[in-house]
Amino acid sequence: MSIRVVVADDQELVxxxxxxxxxxxPDIEVVAEAGDGVEAVAAVRDHAPDVLLLDIRMPRMDGLEAARLVCAESGCRVVMLTTFDLDEYVYEALYAGASGFLLKDVRRDDLVHAVRVVAGGDSLLAPSVTRRLVAELVERRRRRLRAEGAGVADPAVRLDVLTAREEETLRLLARGLSNAEIARALFVSEHTVKTHVSNVLGKLGLRDRVQAVICAYESGLVAPGAG
Structure with missing residues (x-):
C-alpha cells in the first residue's frame, strides 16, 4: 500500500x-495539496492521509493550530516545515503532537526518508539537531514561565508512575538513542526496549518519541545541553 501524503505550504513553489x-x-502518493491551515485540516478530513507535511507559518490558520486539530482528530502523522531550525513555534507544534520537523531546504533523499519513517510510526528524532532544538526551546519556555511567575512542573508528578528501567529508557530516548543503541546500553534485547518505550508512552499519555523527549526535558529528567 502507498503512503498517503498531504503537502501544506502557502508557497506554491515549495x-x-x-x-x-x-x-x-513508487510507495508514496500525494493525495492533496493545501495553501493554508484551513485547507490542510480539510484535506486531512477528506482524504485521511498517513502523513501531513505542514508549514508552520501560513495564512488564515497557522500550522500550529492546524497541527493541534489534526493530531486531536486523527491518527495522521504531522511533520512541520520551517525555514528556521530554532523557530519559536516548532516546540509548540511538537508538544501539540507533531512527529518531527524538517527545514524547507531539506535534501530530496532526506524528505523521502522522513515521510517513510514517520508513516512507519517512528519520529524524526535521530538527528542531534532535533535533540538540541527541543532542549533549547524547552529552556526558553522555562525562562518565560519564570519571568511570568509561573512554576515549573515537579518531575516526580509525572515520572513516579515509571519503573526505574522505564525511567532510564526515557533518559536514553531524550539523548536521541535508537532502540538498538538503548538495548546495548541497558544490556537487554530490542524487543525489551520496545516494551519499555511502549510502557513509557502509555503511562505518561504521550503520542510518540518526540513527546517523550519533550517530557524528559520539561520534567527535569534531562537537562538542556546534556549529552
Missing part, C-alpha cells in the same frame, strides 16, 4: 516541489 519529489516514489 508545495509543488515537495509533491513532485514524493510522487516520484
Amino acid at each position: 508545495r509543488s516541489g515537495f509533491s513532485m519529489i514524493l510522487e516520484a516514489q
Whole structure:
C-alpha cells in the first residue's frame, strides 16, 4: 500500500516541489495539496492521509493550530516545515503532537526518508539537531514561565508512575538513542526496549518519541545541553 501524503505550504513553489519529489516514489502518493491551515485540516478530513507535511507559518490558520486539530482528530502523522531550525513555534507544534520537523531546504533523499519513517510510526528524532532544538526551546519556555511567575512542573508528578528501567529508557530516548543503541546500553534485547518505550508512552499519555523527549526535558529528567 502507498503512503498517503498531504503537502501544506502557502508557497506554491515549495508545495509543488515537495509533491513532485514524493510522487516520484513508487510507495508514496500525494493525495492533496493545501495553501493554508484551513485547507490542510480539510484535506486531512477528506482524504485521511498517513502523513501531513505542514508549514508552520501560513495564512488564515497557522500550522500550529492546524497541527493541534489534526493530531486531536486523527491518527495522521504531522511533520512541520520551517525555514528556521530554532523557530519559536516548532516546540509548540511538537508538544501539540507533531512527529518531527524538517527545514524547507531539506535534501530530496532526506524528505523521502522522513515521510517513510514517520508513516512507519517512528519520529524524526535521530538527528542531534532535533535533540538540541527541543532542549533549547524547552529552556526558553522555562525562562518565560519564570519571568511570568509561573512554576515549573515537579518531575516526580509525572515520572513516579515509571519503573526505574522505564525511567532510564526515557533518559536514553531524550539523548536521541535508537532502540538498538538503548538495548546495548541497558544490556537487554530490542524487543525489551520496545516494551519499555511502549510502557513509557502509555503511562505518561504521550503520542510518540518526540513527546517523550519533550517530557524528559520539561520534567527535569534531562537537562538542556546534556549529552
